[in-house]
Amino acid sequence: MNRLIRRTGAPFPLAKLTNGFLQRNCPMTQLTSIDYLVILSYLAATMVIGLWVGSYVRSGSDFFLAGRSLPWWAIGISLVATDIGGPDLMGVGGDAYRYGIVMGNFAWIGCIPAMLIGAFVFIPHLWRCRVTTIPEYLERRFSVYLRSAVAFSWLLLMACNLGVMLLASAIFMKNLAGWDLSACILITALLAGVYTWSGGLAAVVYTDVLQGVVIMGGCLMFVFIGIQEVGGISPLMEKVHSVARVQNQFDARQRERMKAPAERNSDPEKPRHHRPAHESEHLSLVLPVDTQSPGPWPGILFGLGLIVGPGYWIGNQCIVQRALGAKSEYEAKASYVYGALLKNLIPFLVAVPGLIALVKFPELGHQRADVALPQLVGALLPVGFRGMFVAAFLAALFSSVDAYLNSATTLYVNDFYRRFYRPQADEGQMLTVGRWTTVGFVLWGIYFAFQLLAFPAGIYTIFQTLLSFVVGPTLAVLVAGMLFRQASSDGALTGYVAGLLTAIGLFSLNQPSLCRWLNLKPLFQVGQPYLYYSIWSFLVSVLFIFVFSYFLRSDPPEKTRYVIGGLNPNGGAV
Amino acid sequence: MTLFHWIGDTLRQQLDQVPLSVARWLMIGLFLALMFWIVQLPSTVTNPTDRPAKWTSDLKIWAWLALLIQIVIYSVF
Numbered sequence: 001m002n003r004l005i006r007r008t009g010a011p012f013p014l015a016k017l018t019n020g021f022l023q024r025n026c027p028m029t030q031l032t033s034i035d036y037l038v039i040l041s042y043l044a045a046t047m048v049i050g051l052w053v054g055s056y057v058r059s060g061s062d063f064f065l066a067g068r069s070l071p072w073w074a075i076g077i078s079l080v081a082t083d084i085g086g087p088d089l090m091g092v093g094g095d096a097y098r099y100g101i102v103m104g105n106f107a108w109i110g111c112i113p114a115m116l117i118g119a120f121v122f123i124p125h126l127w128r129c130r131v132t133t134i135p136e137y138l139e140r141r142f143s144v145y146l147r148s149a150v151a152f153s154w155l156l157l158m159a160c161n162l163g164v165m166l167l168a169s170a171i172f173m174k175n176l177a178g179w180d181l182s183a184c185i186l187i188t189a190l191l192a193g194v195y196t197w198s199g200g201l202a203a204v205v206y207t208d209v210l211q212g213v214v215i216m217g218g219c220l221m222f223v224f225i226g227i228q229e230v231g232g233i234s235p236l237m238e239k240v241h242s243v244a245r246v247q248n249q250f251d252a253r254q255r256e257r258m259k260a261p262a263e264r265n266s267d268p269e270k271p272r273h274h275r276p277a278h279e280s281e282h283l284s285l286v287l288p289v290d291t292q293s294p295g296p297w298p299g300i301l302f303g304l305g306l307i308v309g310p311g312y313w314i315g316n317q318c319i320v321q322r323a324l325g326a327k328s329e330y331e332a333k334a335s336y337v338y339g340a341l342l343k344n345l346i347p348f349l350v351a352v353p354g355l356i357a358l359v360k361f362p363e364l365g366h367q368r369a370d371v372a373l374p375q376l377v378g379a380l381l382p383v384g385f386r387g388m389f390v391a392a393f394l395a396a397l398f399s400s401v402d403a404y405l406n407s408a409t410t411l412y413v414n415d416f417y418r419r420f421y422r423p424q425a426d427e428g429q430m431l432t433v434g435r436w437t438t439v440g441f442v443l444w445g446i447y448f449a450f451q452l453l454a455f456p457a458g459i460y461t462i463f464q465t466l467l468s469f470v471v472g473p474t475l476a477v478l479v480a481g482m483l484f485r486q487a488s489s490d491g492a493l494t495g496y497v498a499g500l501l502t503a504i505g506l507f508s509l510n511q512p513s514l515c516r517w518l519n520l521k522p523l524f525q526v527g528q529p530y531l532y533y534s535i536w537s538f539l540v541s542v543l544f545i546f547v548f549s550y551f552l553r554s555d556p557p558e559k560t561r562y563v564i565g566g567l568n569p570n571g572g573a574v
Numbered sequence: 575m576t577l578f579h580w581i582g583d584t585l586r587q588q589l590d591q592v593p594l595s596v597a598r599w600l601m602i603g604l605f606l607a608l609m610f611w612i613v614q615l616p617s618t619v620t621n622p623t624d625r626p627a628k629w630t631s632d633l634k635i636w637a638w639l640a641l642l643i644q645i646v647i648y649s650v651f
Contacts, residue, residue, distance in 0.1 A: 101651055109601060112644055113608055116637050120615060285651045286598045289590045297597040298589045305604060330622040337633045340640040344647070509578060523578055525586065 035387030042391040050195020050203040060430025063200030065325040072331040075322045076338030078208035085400035093373035096354025099293035100282030104347030112340045114309035119336035122314045127332045141481040141562040143489035151415035153470045158408040163448025169397045176374045192401040193442035204402045211395035218392025219349035226356035239359040244280035294528040303531030307538045311471035318407040409437045468530035473499030476541030485560045491549030499541030503533040
């Protein structure tokens with residue numbers, strides 16, 4: 001979750017990682033002609049698949065939903081590939097170096113429960129409603145105002161992320177292989193743009209199948225070689241414990257030293273309980289409330305598991321659009337279940353390299369953890385295999401860029417162009433407009449990526465934080481709309497806006513500059529409290545939805561029939 | 575100190591009292607609850623309706639497998 005999401009996408013690792021690369025040089029990996037041959041073969045295969053699929057696209061429906069013809073296995077791999085962005089691949093590795101396997105929570109408890117609930121409850125209902133976008137469902141169930149508000153929030157987020165992703169990935173490639181920054185941005189945007197322009201969702205999904213295989217194959221090879229290099233799984237675990245313990249002690253001393261004397265006395269560093277002295281937190285998924293990692297257990301369980309995960313897998317157009325393109329309701333469900341099975345494997349592929357890097361390069365420390373993975377690629381992988389890993393990175397990058405391009409286009413064309421400007425547009429016109437909008441977003445992504453270079457490094461963090469703002473309120477309106485007839489359109493709109501304002505307010509009250517000005521301490525004690533923004537914004541949204549729905553007018557039956565159970569399998573009223 | 579700080583501090587202190595073993599069981603409990611819910615779903619929800627159902631096409635099995643792997647992972651780590 002990546003994006004949340006992380007990404008969940010893992011959004012914050014991207015921010016930190018990118019900032020890190022902007023500030024520091026990291027060792028370059030030498031690529032040989034064999035490596036380049038592997039990379040070019042991968043790129044050529046991607047283009048061939050994308051353009052071949054594109055030759056079958058004849059209408060707007062083909063372009064946005066692949067003519068509702070996608071099989072479960074392709075959607076399942078595509079879901080997983082899209083969720084692992086290129087920067088996330090590196091970012092999670094760096095954060096696993098820093099914090100350990102706790103980063104696996106983002107793909108495990110943050111995804112699997114949400115995917116299964118989505119598979120059996122929410123996705124089949126959206127498929128039955130025969131909508132193209134989630135905001136379209138929200139208009140049928142609630143109102144055009146809510147549709148526009150949700151579509152605008154997500155469109156803004158996707159458009160910003162497009163530029164962030166292009167720039168962040170270009171910086172990685174520059175540092176990994178010495179490639180030119182501008183050329184990386186242009187080539188990535190143009191290649192992903194060409195096949196997304198040609199084939200729309202079908203091209204995105206079928207190229208994702210190749211990309212998913214390349215990502216998993218490349219990372220599996222990397223992990224296998226790495227574990228062999230450190231002597232096996234048990235020695236790896238022992239070494240991780242011993243290196244991490246020393247690093248954590250060093251960091252704790254550093255934090256103590258940074259505190260003012262009064263602060264040191266009132267808020268001393270607490271000793272860690274519940275853990276044998278020879279173990280570190282690096283191999284634990286359940287971390288205490290005051291952990292320095294992004295994964296304190298309440299945030300993971302209540303924020304990630306119950307809100308951010310479901311919000312991402314049920315409310316993110318980028319993800320749900322694939323299942324809406326499934327050839328049947330069963331195939332839509334099966335794709336999510338299959339994706340959940342694959343998700344079990346992902347943290348082993350993307351987080352374990354970070355642990356191997358910790359053992360191999362303990363001298364980097366937390367401050368330079370972001371360069372650990374590129375350094376490991378250079379040190380560990382032989383000629384040809386480096387090309388495979390770079391191809392895996394590019395695959396992860398393309399799978400996210402094409403998904404964002406296609407979904408941003410879908411949102412704009414369906415929720416704004418067709419809804420407000422050309423309601424009578426036919427399938428041919430929709431296809432033409434969809435393709436031109438894709439071109440527009442490619443150009444915007446390139447422009448924005450270059451613009452970001454001029455901004456201070458913190459701008460990335462702000463963009464990634466935007467995701468945590470919208471996930472909670474989006475989930476709240478979807479859950480209320482699908483499960484409760486009593487939820488009204490006025491209540492939903494009020495709840496959505498209240499949730500957004502809550503997240504923005506909490507974010508503001510945690511900014512050091514504002515806190516200094518108000519003479520307050522930051523609201524949250526953990527380093528990256530974005531999971532908490534989502535929890536509180538979701539709760540406030542739910543509260544407002546139900547209070548305002550109770551006191552304001554209720555919706556007519558043609559709206560409330562869009563709750564789950566109100567439609568038959570053919571989309572008609574029960 | 576605002577009302578928000580007070581709420582946050584109180585919650586943090588309360589949650590800090592919860593042993594990590596209990597937190598781990600809460601997570602595993604989430605997976606167990608999902609397994610219980612999935613096993614109760616009618617077979618019409620988890621099987622294809624447009625063709626004869628084989629055991630491999632029953633989504634309950636695969637959903638259970640995904641959750642079972644999660645329980646093992648959260649028990650070990």
